Amino acid sequence: xxxxxxxxxxxxxxxxxxxxxxxxxxxxxxxxxxxxxxxxxxxxxxxxxxxxxxxxxxxxxxxxxxxxxxxxxxxxxxxxxxxxxxxxxxxxxxxxxxxxxxxxxxxxxxxxxxxxxxxxxxxxxxxxxxxxxxxxxxxxxxxxxxxxxxxxxxxx
Amino acid sequence: xxxxxxxxxxxxxxxxxxxxxxxxxxxxxxxxxxxxxxxxxxxxxxxxxxxxxxxxxxxxxxxxxxxxxxxxxxxxxxxxxxxxxxxxxxxxxxxxxxxxxxxxxxxxxxxxxxxxxxxxxxxxxxxxxxxxxxxxxxxxxxxxxxxxxxxxxxxxxxxxxxxxxxxxxxxxxxxxxxxxxxxxxxxxxxxxxxxxxxxxxxxxxxxxxxxxxxxx
Numbered sequence: 001x002x003x004x005x006x007x008x009x010x011x012x013x014x015x016x017x018x019x020x021x022x023x024x025x026x027x028x029x030x031x032x033x034x035x036x037x038x039x040x041x042x043x044x045x046x047x048x049x050x051x052x053x054x055x056x057x058x059x060x061x062x063x064x065x066x067x068x069x070x071x072x073x074x075x076x077x078x079x080x081x082x083x084x085x086x087x088x089x090x091x092x093x094x095x096x097x098x099x100x101x102x103x104x105x106x107x108x109x110x111x112x113x114x115x116x117x118x119x120x121x122x123x124x125x126x127x128x129x130x131x132x133x134x135x136x137x138x139x140x141x142x143x144x145x146x147x148x149x150x151x152x153x154x155x156x
Numbered sequence: 157x158x159x160x161x162x163x164x165x166x167x168x169x170x171x172x173x174x175x176x177x178x179x180x181x182x183x184x185x186x187x188x189x190x191x192x193x194x195x196x197x198x199x200x201x202x203x204x205x206x207x208x209x210x211x212x213x214x215x216x217x218x219x220x221x222x223x224x225x226x227x228x229x230x231x232x233x234x235x236x237x238x239x240x241x242x243x244x245x246x247x248x249x250x251x252x253x254x255x256x257x258x259x260x261x262x263x264x265x266x267x268x269x270x271x272x273x274x275x276x277x278x279x280x281x282x283x284x285x286x287x288x289x290x291x292x293x294x295x296x297x298x299x300x301x302x303x304x305x306x307x308x309x310x311x312x313x314x315x316x317x318x319x320x321x322x323x324x325x326x327x328x329x330x331x332x333x334x335x336x337x338x339x340x341x342x343x344x345x346x347x348x349x350x351x352x353x354x355x356x357x358x359x360x361x362x363x364x365x366x367x368x369x370x371x372x
């Protein structure tokens with residue numbers, strides 16, 4: 001048997017066979033990490049979801065740009081933390097009262113995918129707040145990602 | 157993935173039975189060096205990707221060929237908001253078994269199947285990246301190069317034919333099953349030299365090589 005001749009046929013016939021699975025997919029997920037907060041009140045020592053009739057919030061230093069501007073019946077809301085520093089503060093106006101919340105956190109850069117690029121994950125380390133309307137703030141999930149999980153509960 | 161595992165255990169069985177063979181050991185002229193010429197086409201088919209790959213195999217009996225393959229690979233891409241680069245080496249150690257009936261025991265043309273244990277040592281980085289933030293302002297940064305490693309099982313089949321004296325050409329198909337890669341909280345390795353791009357737990361590959369048999 002002359003394998004060489006048979007082999008050569010096989011080989012030349014098989015010149016280029018590539019498994020090219022290049023994906024030109026676009027990003028199909030949220031790429032922005034937002035801190036998710038919810039309002040609660042204590043009724044009979046049980047936390048009950050609450051909502052604010054007239055809610056305004058802006059970032060400290062960005063009084064020119066409202067994140068929520070006199071929004072009605074807000075039970076939960078998203079806050080953008082800054083990727084450029086380890087502290088971000090917000091001014092919340094609930095009805096006629098105003099409170100300030102300051103978040104201290106650490107940051108981690110995270111590649112979501114080749115299509116979606118990078119986002120920042122935040123790990124909440126401390127929360128300082130004034131208490132005009134707010135009774136207390138508790139952290140239920142310290143890791144702030146692009147997901148919808150609630151991070152903090154604001155008790156009124 | 158299940159198919160990979162089954163096929164792999166079939167291979168292992170084949171090796172156990174192959175071990176019982178009692179061919180006399182004659183490795184004269186059994187050393188062969190290979191260079192993967194299909195890698196030349198890689199930068200044209202996949203922009204930003206460069207690879208070099210070579211092999212050494214040794215006939216230890218009529219049908220068994222232990223083999224070592226080494227490679228260097230690099231992949232670089234510029235996406236909309238970031239760039240990514242991964243560069244490093246791979247080494248794959250394994251054995252091929254010939255299934256072709258031969259008239260001459262020293263003939264090294266073959267139809268073979270075999271397996272490899274693959275390892276890669278590489279560095280990856282994101283030299284520049286941007287995170288758009290319409291409220292606080294965009295973030296610009298970088299992730300410096302980090303040393304990573306990966307391990308995989310690879311099984312292969314193909315043919316090899318002597319086209320001139322001591323010169324062989326051959327192709328092989330590769331199925332690779334990733335068993336470990338370094339963790340990195342910032343970004344999981346996207347390109348592993350020797351293994352390819354990571355999507356899921358396995359990849360398929362094709363190699364087309366030229367070989368030189370040491371005339372002894």
